[in-house]
Amino acid sequence: MEDLKDRASLDQRLEAAAMVGMTTAVWASVQPDKVAIVDPNGRSKTFAEINAAANKLTRLFRERGLKAGDSLALVCSNRAEFVEVLAATLRAGIRITPVNWHLTPDEIAYIIKDCEAKILVGEQRVHAVAEAARECPDLVLKLAVGGDIPGFENYDQLLEPIDGSDIDDPVLGNSMMYTSGTTGRPKGVYRPVPAVTPQAMYAMRGYDHETSVQMCAGPAYHAAPLAFDVRAAMGAGVPLIFIDKWDSEHVLRTIHEHKVTHLHLVPIMFQRLLALPDAVKAKYAVDHVKYIIHGAAPCPPEVKHAMIEWFGPVLSEYYAGSEGGAGFAIDSHEWLRKPGSVGKRPALLQVRILDENGNDLPNGQAGTIYHQLPPGGGFSYYKDEAKTQASRVDGFFTMGDVGYFDEDDYLFLTGRNAETIISGGVNIYPQEVDNELIKHDAVADSATVGVPHDEWGEQVKAVILLKPGYTPSDALAQEILDFGRATLPAFKVPRSLDFVTELPRSEAGKIQRNKVRAPYWEGRTRQI
Template sequence: MKERVNLDERLAEAAVNGMSLAVWAALKPDAPFIHDPAGHTRSFGEVNANANRIVRLLRNAGLQPGDAVALVCSNRAEFVEVLAATKRGGYRITPVNWHLTPEEIAYIVGDCEAKALFGDVRAPGMAEVGAACPKAVVKLAIGGPIDGFLPYDETLAAFDGSDIDDPVLGNQMMYTSGTTGRPKGVFRPNPVVPVQGLYAQRGYDHETSVQMCAGPAYHAAPLAFDVNAAIGAGCELVFMDKWDSEKVLRTVAEKKVTHMHLVPIMFQRLLALPDEVKQAHDVSHVKYIVHGAAPCPPEVKLAMIEWFGPVVHEYYAGSEGGAGFAIDSHEWLKKPGSVGKRPALLGAKILDEQGNEQPPGVPGLIYHQLPPGGGFTYYKDEAKTQKSRVGDYFTLGDMGYFDEDGYLFLTGRDAETIISGGVNIYPQEIDNELIKHEAVADSATVGIPHDEWGEQVRAVILLKEGYEPSSELADEILAFARDSLPGFKVPRGVDFVSELPRSEAGKIQRNKVRAPYWEGRARQI
């Protein structure tokens, strides 16, 4: 017990200056840490040593604490090494979506004012990105040669891998998805110190726990709940490259995965596996599944709880901060569909378009209270910062309502609201019903132009394998909707598609689904 207390104290002290990984590397240097999609494994000692080498490389190039580092990297060990280096070197890291175009990547690298750029050879046009970002005085190529970049392994080999003796806690700046206009950095001036006690609450044990990262590490949620959790809790981290439902399930069973962050579309795809496949893989060792980022249809979550047990946890928050909402399986079963109770630490409220607080049961924009000191700004965009605020509260653009007991229910995003005949309709509520139909794999309800009503409700449906689009099936789906939805919410038509766009976070990109219907017309709001 004394050894456990001493370890906890060391970890708490190390978290303050970004050296948590160094504690684990000293405790178990040869233990496996990162398993990458290619089947390679790196130990705690190896990852920690490279983190120290990166700090020395950046210092040698003149970078100071507070300077920015851009990381354009797929799910692999180097991602964690660069992240760990910025944590202890005092740098501000911006992980970038490597699936973006070279122009989009270069914009973010330039906008965050990166003085160092780490680029994955898999990212498109990294040589172009590097050439477009002359302020990056250090450019390292990960996974293969890139014109204008130094090779990662060979360059780091010249530096000492022992722990630096003057660590400074680093920061991070994530970028918004940029569904309208350019993405913006969410700048929080004060680094967040991890609360070491959270890992014990989530059932982590550094000797037996295994974390899976099935989503992109550059996104805020997998970064927090998968990558940073593995660093803080000292457990193995299994990286997945891209989603493959059967491979994910097989990996959970074979690697004895205990913890993972998923999004609702991942739930749906796992649940869609044949029963014989699901039954063939043992998941009894899973202790903690956390999800968020997108609203989860209640029947999907219930099915996951029935399959994995009451280990499914939900959060609702954003990179911008605020207290956030959380709910475990037991509480959720009493309040199906909720994302949690109004937080006690920082407030939250529902406001209408005029800024009036809404009573229980009435949807509106969700506003979160800013922490003391203001919390965040949108980097170099004061107008956007102020537009999101009412007093000392800010909104992420999400809509929802509180029930009589103070539990929050999401209804969608403000930009997704359908206004038909002057009535607000929240498409997420419709999608939650449509995917219950046995033929529906995914749904994105949108508002399409209508001369009389302004907008008309339209269901855009992705079918499960084995089902073919037909007018008869469309009528069947609409009849199904009429059984569970009030008349004004029932879609007036169905369009079948071969795919539906979702962000890397699992959110349906409703604006992309809606765009073809509005081409050449101005949407009236």
């Protein structure tokens, strides 16, 4: 009984602390010497060390004249400083935008400026960050993590002399992730009210701060690993084991050696783990894993069946987006009864299936999925009211996905109106690719699409219309791909290229990408 009272008291402290961004401070007082973070290089930091760094950063921000409501851009890989900076922004009232550090200097600079960052924390290994910073004159503070960067102040040296004790006037910070559609430039998903996860959610997922261990195998700058790995570990008070680069046996070994209980994965990670030789898989125990959450890309039913057979019924699938909405979830037991579904119709916020004319469709008929906005509007695309309103109908918004409810109100995804390519759980925006390929002297028009790929879900393909006087050839295809590789991040470069004699466009001049994509998806039941 006493243990239950102690737990209830701790939960009350954590709930109160979460409202002002001080959850890490509570865990630092409860378990100061417990390891909070294990870096890919083996470096570890305790809860007390993470908390002290957050307090130091908050004081540094204030010394430099920064205040609640200001913005910070974080360009950093999976390492302890990522969590320290996040913990600082939560208590300093700062809005944090994690940036994909694989982007080009121009793309990074665009996000830094668009989110109106006054603080930039960049990692020395990310060579693009120095060039990006030079394009951002409004930065007040630039901190270099993991080594020196020209024009930046050294993170460790600057924090070392600052007081690390808890600040007494915390203000809850916010976050703004970036997403995109077809315009070629990402947009911030802005919510005026920060989201706070209740402690009951961690209990529902089976966390125990004394025995649970979280692993983050995906990039922390991505919304899902940030929420389900990083923020979950911080909120539940459990160690977070960072993986820097995917290696299937290393990941499996990490799960085994660190007794990982909770993790977020995407389907391609499932496939890579399953592809390991049976002798390798047999070397590592996984029976201690309690909770694997997955989403971000469709998971082939046979892959999910194999994972459940291996790890047990511990998989939980979600369907949601950076924009929010009701959200869908389905655990292994429920999914085995409804294979292929992403979950049952939510009880709180509504979800509608609409046809092209905005009419509601009955169960069994596929249409565009619209999610009800929460009271107050939920989100807006930062500084883009036109894009915000374009996705809305009568208090509902869409992410461009297509699906239907079955007779039992379970949702099945059948397609996507949006042109976004999801390859291995990573969003790629085709217009960005087209904008570069069209610069080649031989290219008259370009339509980049996602085509089926057994491992990645989708793979990037360029469909090219040549200018008069140019003849299709393997050599020219390679030349165009190499041309794109010179300016695009590696993950956006098309993996293949087809030549066509015409590309369909609407009367308004918009490329009809669905028509370009359709032949590649013939015979597939899920045209994603």
